[in-house]
Amino acid sequence: MPRPVKRRLVCDLPSHAIYGPLKHISMNEDMIVMSIEEFETIRLIDFEGLDQEQCAENMEVARSTVQRIYNDARKKIAESLVNGKTLRIEGGNYKICSGDFRNERCGKCRRHQHGKE
Numbered sequence: 481m482p483r484p485v486k487r488r489l490v491c492d493l494p495s496h497a498i499y500g501p502l503k504h505i506s507m508n509e510d511m512i513v514m515s516i517e518e519f520e521t522i523r524l525i526d527f528e529g530l531d532q533e534q535c536a537e538n539m540e541v542a543r544s545t546v547q548r549i550y551n552d553a554r555k556k557i558a559e560s561l562v563n564g565k566t567l568r569i570e571g572g573n574y575k576i577c578s579g580d581f582r583n584e585r586c587g588k589c590r591r592h593q594h595g596k597e
Contacts, residue, residue, distance in 0.1 A: 522557070
């Protein structure tokens with residue numbers, strides 16, 4: 481029996497979920513679907529500047545899992561840019577951070593930052 485997939489800890493849902501060429505963003509065309517956890521790895525590694533080990537700790541998964549998710553996300557972004565396809569962010573296997581330092585380890589998410597203000 482295979483091991484159950486662990487839910488990944490995500491800071492928050494993306495504020496925008498569809499990206500693509502301005503001339504023809506349509507729900508009928510060939511879309512690339514990126515999962516919420518793929519988006520989170522891009523946000524943590526490329527935007528926040530964390531390394532894969534720090535990203536893995538924030539998401540409560542193994543570094544090898546983050547590496548696989550990150551590589552999949554980059555391929556999807558590249559396909560969207562090179563082929564002019566729309567990228568939609570949705571779905572996946574995740575749980576959203578509550579923003580509570582006692583219960584979640586991320587500590588750097590938007591919810592934690594707003595709590596400090």
